[in-house]
Amino acid sequence: MNIPMLDLKAEYALLRDEIEPAVIEALAACQYIGGPNVKAFEAEAATYAGVKHAISCASGTDALLIALRAIGLGPGDEVITTAFTFVATASTVVMCGAKPVFVDIDPRTFNLDLNQVEAAITPATRAIVPVHLFGQPVHLEPLKALCDKHGLKLIEDAAQSFGADYAGRKSGAYGDIGCTSFYPSKNLSAFGDGGLMITDDDKLAAELRVLASHGSRVRYHHHVLGYNSRLDEIQAVILRVKLKRLDHFNDRRRAIADSYNRELAGLVETPFADGHGRHVYHQYTILSDRRDAIQKVLTDARIACAVYYPVPLHKQEMFAATNGQVTLPVTERTAQRCLSLPISPMLREDQIRHIGGVIRQALG
Numbered sequence: 001m002n003i004p005m006l007d008l009k010a011e012y013a014l015l016r017d018e019i020e021p022a023v024i025e026a027l028a029a030c031q032y033i034g035g036p037n038v039k040a041f042e043a044e045a046a047t048y049a050g051v052k053h054a055i056s057c058a059s060g061t062d063a064l065l066i067a068l069r070a071i072g073l074g075p076g077d078e079v080i081t082t083a084f085t086f087v088a089t090a091s092t093v094v095m096c097g098a099k100p101v102f103v104d105i106d107p108r109t110f111n112l113d114l115n116q117v118e119a120a121i122t123p124a125t126r127a128i129v130p131v132h133l134f135g136q137p138v139h140l141e142p143l144k145a146l147c148d149k150h151g152l153k154l155i156e157d158a159a160q161s162f163g164a165d166y167a168g169r170k171s172g173a174y175g176d177i178g179c180t181s182f183y184p185s186k187n188l189s190a191f192g193d194g195g196l197m198i199t200d201d202d203k204l205a206a207e208l209r210v211l212a213s214h215g216s217r218v219r220y221h222h223h224v225l226g227y228n229s230r231l232d233e234i235q236a237v238i239l240r241v242k243l244k245r246l247d248h249f250n251d252r253r254r255a256i257a258d259s260y261n262r263e264l265a266g267l268v269e270t271p272f273a274d275g276h277g278r279h280v281y282h283q284y285t286i287l288s289d290r291r292d293a294i295q296k297v298l299t300d301a302r303i304a305c306a307v308y309y310p311v312p313l314h315k316q317e318m319f320a321a322t323n324g325q326v327t328l329p330v331t332e333r334t335a336q337r338c339l340s341l342p343i344s345p346m347l348r349e350d351q352i353r354h355i356g357g358v359i360r361q362a363l364g
């Protein structure tokens with residue numbers, strides 16, 4: 001049985017009767033930039049997330065970059081974040097001329113170790129960027145308290161957690177700005193690139209819009225160095241269809257994680273939900289000392305699996321000059337032991353049993 005990491009074809013088959021006519025309508029309307037679907041999607045996303053403002057942009061990377069620029073991040077500043085994440089969490093800090101300061105992770109949640117954050121704060125620290133890795137909400141309350149105490153901004157990297165809940169709020173809505181991505185593999189995904197910034201702050205929202213549109217408040221008058229970062233009309237059409245399904249799809253991911261947990265209990269370390277908020281299982285990630293053996297057996301059985309992330313950011317050549325001296329023992333050990341298994345709302349029970357059987361055999 002050939003099992004992909006994420007079954008986008010099954011999802012397309014489910015949604016095509018709704019997506020195709022809507023896309024064709026938008027093609028014929030010819031308002032490809034700044035069209036009605038972009039505005040409607042922003043309003044629907046803001047309502048969904050329970051925030052005053054949702055500002056779309058071209059990618060999750062741009063969402064982070066623009067959010068960091070909006071809080072005034074620049075040369076000499078520091079941002080505290082995790083090294084166990086996708087590169088964009090920290091590359092965007094460097095793009096602003098600032099320095100990422102990596103703090104180790106909790107070995108069970110894979111998220112920032114909340115006990116180590118305060119010690120990393122210096123007079124240069126401007127913000128904390130927690131990542132809700134694999135869809136598990138970071139326990140933000142203590143981070144918010146630190147931000148308030150030290151005058152820092154809290155920017156959530158919610159690229160993997162859109163739709164997750166924390167403290168009665170949707171992921172991304174708790175901090176000063178929440179950033180998410182609609183890259184095709186994300187929980188809410190477009191048929192290409194896209195991103196979103198959410199906030200309750202009127203002034204920040206205005207700044208985000210200006211930065212995303214060439215630093216311009218009045219057309220052809222440019223106040224600050226900005227970007228051309230837009231969600232296009234066709235992607236907005238697709239996202240509007242899919243946003244209606246997001247909660248259902250995330251429920252399915254949780255049910256699949258439960259099935260995996262039962263199937264794999266005692267064989268490997270299954271994902272740990274710390275009880276703060278509701279996980280949306282962007283990835284279902286196990287830990288094992290025999291990770292490489294499991295990966296080989298799964299690959300031989302034509303079952304996709306992936307190591308997210310094999311090289312933590314402080315070990316990347318890109319950050320060698322600024323962060324090469326750092327050691328993060330938990331992050332480094334996790335990178336050697338983690339393996340993400342196939343997950344998508346469409347994954348079937350018989351497929352989960354098959355994957356469990358192959359892993360049991362590998363370890364048996």
Ligand SMILES: *Cc1c(COP(=O)(O)O)cnc(C)c1O
Nearest residue numbers: 059060061086088089159181183
């Ligand atoms: C995907 C992702 C991003 C970047 O999003 P893009 O839309 O691919 O630019 C940033 N941070 C994390 C944690 C991600 O998973």
